[in-house]
Amino acid sequence: MARSDYEVVIGLEVHAELSTKTKIFCSCPTDFGGAPNTHCCPICMAMPGTLPVLNERVVEYAVKAGLATNCEISRNSKNDRKNYFYPDLPKAYQISQYDRPLCEHGYVEIEDDEGNLKKVRLLRIHIEEDAGKLNHDEYGGGSLVDLNRAGVPLIESVSEPDLRSAGEAERYLRKLKSIFEYIEVSDCKMQEGSLRADVNVSVHKKGEPFGTRTEMKNMNSFRSIVRAIEYESNRQIDVIEEGGTIEQESLRWDDVSGRTFPMRSKEDAEDYRYFPDPDLVAIRLSDEYIQDIKDHLPELPESRKERYISEYGLTEKDANLITSSKHLSDLFEGTKEVSGSAKLSANWILSDVSKILNEKEMEPDQIPFTAEQLGKMIKLIENGTISSAIAKKVLVELFENPADPEEITKAKGWIQISDEGAIKDVVMQVLEANPQSVADFKAGKDKALGFLVGQAMKATRGQANPQMLNKMFLDELNK
Numbered sequence: 257m258a259r260s261d262y263e264v265v266i267g268l269e270v271h272a273e274l275s276t277k278t279k280i281f282c283s284c285p286t287d288f289g290g291a292p293n294t295h296c297c298p299i300c301m302a303m304p305g306t307l308p309v310l311n312e313r314v315v316e317y318a319v320k321a322g323l324a325t326n327c328e329i330s331r332n333s334k335n336d337r338k339n340y341f342y343p344d345l346p347k348a349y350q351i352s353q354y355d356r357p358l359c360e361h362g363y364v365e366i367e368d369d370e371g372n373l374k375k376v377r378l379l380r381i382h383i384e385e386d387a388g389k390l391n392h393d394e395y396g397g398g399s400l401v402d403l404n405r406a407g408v409p410l411i412e413s414v415s416e417p418d419l420r421s422a423g424e425a426e427r428y429l430r431k432l433k434s435i436f437e438y439i440e441v442s443d444c445k446m447q448e449g450s451l452r453a454d455v456n457v458s459v460h461k462k463g464e465p466f467g468t469r470t471e472m473k474n475m476n477s478f479r480s481i482v483r484a485i486e487y488e489s490n491r492q493i494d495v496i497e498e499g500g501t502i503e504q505e506s507l508r509w510d511d512v513s514g515r516t517f518p519m520r521s522k523e524d525a526e527d528y529r530y531f532p533d534p535d536l537v538a539i540r541l542s543d544e545y546i547q548d549i550k551d552h553l554p555e556l557p558e559s560r561k562e563r564y565i566s567e568y569g570l571t572e573k574d575a576n577l578i579t580s581s582k583h584l585s586d587l588f589e590g591t592k593e594v595s596g597s598a599k600l601s602a603n604w605i606l607s608d609v610s611k612i613l614n615e616k617e618m619e620p621d622q623i624p625f626t627a628e629q630l631g632k633m634i635k636l637i638e639n640g641t642i643s644s645a646i647a648k649k650v651l652v653e654l655f656e657n658p659a660d661p662e663e664i665t666k667a668k669g670w671i672q673i674s675d676e677g678a679i680k681d682v683v684m685q686v687l688e689a690n691p692q693s694v695a696d697f698k699a700g701k702d703k704a705l706g707f708l709v710g711q712a713m714k715a716t717r718g719q720a721n722p723q724m725l726n727k728m729f730l731d732e733l734n735k
């Protein structure tokens with residue numbers, strides 16, 4: 257059978273680290289990094305006799321996430337113990353939520369592969385604690401445990417298997433990430449592991465029941481997720497086409513070799529022996545509490561998008577692209593404030609800034625310069641200090657060594673030449689050196705003007721004011 261006769265089914269379990277100041281059950285800091293075992297206390301190190309106390313902020317952030325993703329919020333929820341043995345888990349159980357998660361039955365909207373709006377259903381969002389980290393000792397050959405991450409609060413968002421391609425999975429994850437960034441519950445830094453996804457993939461022939469799924473754990477880059485889904489769905493189709501069957505298993509994606517490998521799975525779901533944590537009280541939420549959080553939700557991407565279209569006249573496509581990331585959207589708002597032009601700010605962000613981000617394989621949250629710097633650069637173009645050609649060089653510099661654009665242009669000697677005398681000198685030199693082009697122009701070949709302007713730009717290393725050049729050439733040629 258052809259590959260197009262198969263349907264790919266994907267579900268994502270997304271873990272987002274919450275940006276609370278302290279851990280979920282103790283008052284240790286959640287800051288990333290730090291020397292091993294310096295952000296821990298007897299509670300998160302699981303000393304006997306210690307008792308957890310639930311951080312109220314964690315519940316608040318999870319409810320925010322639930323409301324922003326159209327979930328029903330449970331008035332009566334609880335924490336459960338998920339039991340498994342692993343050296344990075346000092347209690348030998350993780351406190352999570354089993355049958356009564358805080359949020360259920362939500363959805364987020366994405367574009368499907370045909371460009372139509374599609375609702376991706378969220379089965380649930382629950383709160384849980386992160387585990388520690390194993391560091392493999394290069395000298396002794398053993399493994400050392402760092403508990404700085406142990407007890408850092410997470411929300412796990414579980415989607416229904418509604419995604420049908422790697423592209424849809426990527427758009428869904430980007431959407432979820434942007435929502436969490438907008439409501440400021442997580443910094444979603446994938447490179448630091450603040451946002452990571454377990455990806456479930458299965459394939460089946462169209463019209464037949466879903467196939468057996470495999471799970472790729474702890475993926476933390478969009479690029480790997482897309483590659484892994486494509487690889488894994490093709491692998492499964494090959495197995496079925498060759499008459500084999502798919503085993504339900506956990507896989508490890510290897511980015512270097514570009515393939516998946518079977519991983520010894522921790523334990524099966526039924527082996528986790530979930531039970532309510534007897535050290536924690538039930539979580540009861542009042543209608544007033546939930547309404548209060550709802551009333552104070554920050555502006556979400558959808559409403560920002562509408563505002564950009566109605567207030568600033570952006571096209572739907574541009575507004576969509578900018579609001580797809582809170583970082584881009586904040587950059588746009590700041591740049592517009594400083595430069596005074598929404599249109600130019602949007603153009604620069606969507607063309608040159610995005611192009612460099614792509615080339616450098618960077619995410620918007622890694623942009624090193626500020627909105628003020630970008631806004632000032634646009635102002636320099638507007639008041640004629642620099643040309644757009646020079647601005648492109650300034651932008652490259654902003655990515656390398658962010659500084660005040662005016663300082664950059666001064667230091668590099670990139671100020672636009674708008675002095676009439678200086679421009680006239682260049683024009684005369686170019687005319688003298690290119691008699692053929694002059695003759696061509698006089699014979700009606702308008703293209704020759706472009707060539708002459710190009711020569712003058714080259715002679716001034718792009719610094720001559722192009723409008724002035726154009727006008728002066730015309731004046732001279734028409735004499």
Ligand SMILES: [Zn+2]
Nearest residue numbers: 282284297300
């Ligand atoms: Zn602690």
